Amino acid sequence: MRSPNSKKAKTKRLESIRSGIQYLIAILRLQPGIKQKMASKLGLAGGIPERRVRPIWDAIDSRQFKNALKLTTTLLSKHPHSPYALALKALILERMGKPDEALSVCLNAKELLYKNESLLMDDLTLSTLQIVFQRLDHLELATSCYEHACGKFPNNLELMMGLFNCYVREYSFVKQQQTAIKMYKLVGEERFLLWAVCSIQLQVLCGNGGEKLLLLAEGLLKKHVASHGLHEPEALIVYFSILEQQAKYGDALDILGGKLGSLLMIEVDKLRIQGKLLARAGDYAAAANVYQKILELCGDDWEAFLHYLGCLFEDESSWASETINTPINPPKYVECKLTHLTDEVFNSCVENASAFVQKLQAEASNDSLRNPCLAHLEIERRKCLFRKNNDDNLVEALLQYYSRFGHLACFTSDVEAFLQVLPPEKKMEFLDKLMKNSNSLSVVPTRALGQSITLLKTQELIGNMFNLSVAELEGSAVQMAELYCKSLPLSKDLDPQESMHGEELLSIVCNVLVQLFWRTRDLGYFIEAIMVLEFGLTIRRYTFQYKILLLHLYSYFGALPLAYERYKSLDVKNILMETVSHHILPQMLASPLWADLSNLLKDYLKFMDDHFRESADLTFLAYRHRNYSKVIEFVQFKERLQHSNQYLVARVEAPILQLKQGADNIEEEESILESLKCGADFIELSNEIGSKSLTFNEDFQSRPWWTPTTEKNYLLGPFEGISYRPKENLTKEREENVRGFIERKSLLPRMIYLSIQSASVLYKDNSEINDSLADPKISTELKVLLERYAKMLGFSLNDAIDVVVGVSRGLKSYEVFGSDVIDWLNFAVFFNAWSLNSHDSGRQGGERTPGSWHVVNSLLENYILGKLRSMGPLIQSPQGDLPILVKLVTEPLAWHGLVIQACVRTCLPSGKKKKKSGSTDQSISLLSNAVRDAIQSLCSVLEEVAKWSQDQIKSPEDNKIDLLVSSLKRNGGAGKVFNILETLASSPNETELGDRISQALRSWSPVDVGRKIVTGQCRVLSEFWRICESKIKSLKTLKQQIALV
């Protein structure tokens, strides 16, 4: 199956309608009518004859903005006081990228509108102004224009709708409600009443409105229904939701059963509402009957069946309502409460359910209907949960399900929830029985292949793969590879774009090989896993599952550019950036590939921000088209995205990346900080993150088992058997971690700013007044932040200082830093900066001795050099400590470099400064000595790092490729699967495999894969080397400068 309006065409055509004016235009276009009517009213547009305005429209239309501007200037000479002409000019200026001029013209137009009482105030002028104001991020000005207009012409419906639209954009639910009520009173139309009701609902659901407001909404609806009835099904749905929110299920049921119920034309939809209302009202018996009816109408409706069971067992948990942070991928098992039932009641429920399922099964004309079989499984599962001794029946039911549907690719995901309730030994029993069944596979080859794959997937799902010995694992990988080769001819005649039979086999082989690597640490298996997937992609380049696995393998192997390439080939865009970018983002954040990372963050943030900007317009569209339930949904969805943990992280990481990039030049860094309002906004984020609810929208389902979440990578630790691999996104622990991370990270910009200030203002006025050690506010604020930072690390300020001093003197080991080593080193850097300029009578602070300098120097030096010594060449040791090394150099070391730059700048003699006093001279010489030492220390560290990178870059490429390929050709160990694939590729049977597959096989080249890996690793190292070199260069310049002091 495929999308009929397929990919590229739609992309090109529709991608570009994303934001701002284009979008508005699109909206207007999708609801033609209003504006045209306006425009052609009496042939006037904004009070100007249409024929004069048309050329301007055409010019804007064809993007000839200069021409349009010229025409507008002429128009303005004839109509100097026309707000519409001004609005057009503003629109053109904004499109030409002159926001300031556009704003001032807009304000002129606004002033004219306000001043001149007799002036025409039409929606065309106002909506044009509104578009420009919105583009300029001045929604409030547009609103005030409409407010003014509505005040002047209180009975103009069009203007009121414009005003309502303004409030929708501002998310001012109360004002929306008031305006809608006014419109309703004016014309008595149902839709305006519903606009008001929705606005009330939004106050309750997304604003501060109390639930009592719902009573008001209900009252309004009731009154309207009594006098006018209801005409839209959506209105009825809103009515139900208002009643449901107040738990007035009986009232809702009465309405549904009455005349209004006929508004719902699809019978099943009506029944679904009825069933839900009855169940929530506690009338489970009646609800069960309704769900039975639904199932009789659509026998394949799984949700209806679950609700049916929920009703039989009188279990309310299946109607739990969602909240904003309900996980996007709910747990796979179905929540059910059974403890309240007696044996008798339970038995009779089960009997009823079984009888009904049997009836369904008998009636099912379609043999491929899975619902009745799964229903049977669900009943057996509940029996297991209730009695705990029903495992055999469940196993039996699972086997039956396998015999019917074992060939389907979805078998394992279908049965996952049922397997979960079985104890490990029963799972194994099930597997054994399946294995025995495998002798009687279907005679249809594709079906038999499907059954074999299912068997393997089930083995994987149960976790049995971790119980096998190395030899058994190898054996099964070989078998799978052979099966893959054998099944290739089945796909001979398939369209190249269609999925091939047996494609999943290579993913399972890869998983087995990765496990073998984890167990044996034989790199050969790891490379073999890469080769297997690359082989698969050579035959069919579209398989996204291979790409995702490869992406993670390459990331782990330090060949991040390759991982990124694979990621890009997934064509992740729009909303997928929110759900899929977790595959690459964390690795990129710790990489030296700054340009790629910057694009990644920019694209993602742009997508999110664009959506926040246009979301209100879409909400208004839903209002206009009377799809009221979508109004609520859109607003809630926007909130969900606004609370996205990933979005908040990206918002903090993007400026930090900028700061990293500019850290070698203090002036550049200062201008970046200035554009970030010196980090003030981020402090605010840090302050409020603790009370903010976060949403977790990443889709972890497609992650490989060895790294099931962004924080976890099993391969980094020693081998342990894993039987259950949770991929649940929202866990309390994860939420806490992200909160802590954002809280800490968002302090950085401000701390960097304050550190630079602290080092810059040093001795500013010292020549005159002895105690004026610069701005005390800076010192105080930095201290407060240091205290917070220390607290986040779990210590008081003094204790944290003790820790860093202790470690730097070798009294404590680096292990006390745990996994927060970067944060600890950052702390030490900022502490040093603060010490430079502090009155604090604390122990270290205020001494202005080189003590704190020494602490930072030695911490950085020892830690980085230690890491360097323990690291082998990248080609032989996947992952390793490269990411942490990159972080060390680009974060604490870079921030320390900035403090040094600020100090050098301060120490340098400046012509303007007065002659310094003796004590200042002494201080400066003390400081310059400390700075000299620091420069020396950093330089030597960086030179070592650069040398380490350079040595690896320079080592001959062919040797490295040999190393990779030869690891697959040793006797024993890895390489068996690889050999099978190699044999196939070396002599493909063209008649069996067909042209396309044979050709693809001939193009297979493992050496090319090896070369790609080597090149990828080298690029990472080169980028890192470049960063180090730039820092060395900057430090050397500083060294020369400080020598002059």
Add this chain to the structure above:
Amino acid sequence: MTTIRRFCCNDLLRFASVNLDHLTETFNMSFYMTYLARWPDYFHVAEGPGNRIMGYIMGKVEGQGESWHGHVTAVTVAPEYRRQQLAKKLMNLLEDISDKIDKAYFVDLFVRASNTPAIKMYEKLGYVIYRRVLRYYSGEEDGLDMRKALSRDVEKKSIIPLKRPVTPDELEDGISESFRYAKHVDKKMFLVMNTFNVFSVVVTFIFHCTLYLYNSWIMLLYNVILLYKLQYSEFSLSKYF
């Protein structure tokens, strides 16, 4: 074992496994949300056990008079749920809604002329190739407009195949909507499309002139009208300001 229900915003966060497939386009948000805001009954999702998204269909209803029809904008099924006739189920649902609720005359869809497996599938579902749309896809590839008549079109007039191919600009208002409105929003696209227009007009003109030689003078008149229409049918955005 499928629950088919209305698509909601949160499903956008759950359809990655479907959309990562290279043939399924991930549109921008305003596109999805416009469909949700305007035609929520034409946007349905199929959910399997464990709340997995199996596939979805999005479409709309539009047109004037006897062109009032349902349109399938996208229909897609996740790899692991293929070959189970889910697409058929989703298509039937949309056809049902077009037929029974909106009383449309037919349902149509566009497909790449090279996409043989999809064309075959639509044919199995009762669709016929109504016409070929020249260079419909990015000005590169022809599209096929496939149709299936609904009960309101008793004489099945709506699906009598057109003998000649058409250009995207000749498409009825609703159908060519997305095609044309993109033309104005992106400068690059604008250029591409403009070049394309000139080109396709020339192609169509030559095509029809040839026909004229063999057929009748009516065709020439038709061409003149066509050229006139193309010249003035340019959709103007600025009239909305």
